[in-house]
Amino acid sequence: MAWWRWGHDNPHRDETESEGGLRVQLPRQRRGTGAVGPVTMERIGASLSRQEIRHLTDADGALLALWERHAVLFTLEGPDDEILVVRARAHATTPQEWSERAYAAANEWNHARRFMKAYVGDPTERGGLPFYAEMQVPFLAGAHDELIDELIDCAAAVAATYVDWLHSDAGVL
Structure with missing residues (x-):
């Protein structure tokens, strides 16, 4: 499924609000799970x-x-x-x-x-x-x-x- 069609419940998406009140879903960046060293x-x-x-x-x-x-x-x-x-x-x-x-x-x-x-x-x-x-x-x-x-x-x-x-x-x- 294309990224712009993912629903609000997708854990891999962050939702942000623009100035016009339009909600846009942006891809959430994968973060390292290990400790930084x-x-x-x-x-x-x-x-x-x-x-x-x-x-x-x-x-x-x-x-x-x-x-x-x-x-x-x-x-x-x-x-x-x-x-x-x-x-x-x-x-x-x-x-x-x-x-x-x-x-x-x-x-x-x-x-x-x-x-x-x-x-x-x-x-x-x-x-x-x-x-x-x-x-x-x-x-x-x-x-x-x-x-x-x-x-x-x-x-x-x-x-x-x-x-x-x-x-x-x-x-x-």
Whole structure:
């Protein structure tokens, strides 16, 4: 049933009154049921486990999830480890001769999308240009598990979409 047809007894709706006396039903936002707490690497790892995303822990304590075409690093940075950083990297690289094409692809991604910003990294030891996508979210105030889960789920999906796009529409990998 469409949201505008829901009755007054629906627990997922909030009713508000406009200036003209007209009652409009607005969707009620889902709120986290868990307690808000500091975002830690343990909570990020637990979120990855809940979502059945297999991951490894590197020597610095960052978490790394690997897929067929890309890897995603999850870590905390900042003076108080309050910034969640999610950094995706495509396994494939593009030749340095394609640098203009690579930068144009990153710019196109950034122009057309809001989430996870793309960039071309420095040449690798083998001379290829790596592609990255990254997001950073400050969590000094903390978060509940549902928000962490939603962010990680979204970041993993967008990272996969980005790498698929690099291989198909962007034509750089």
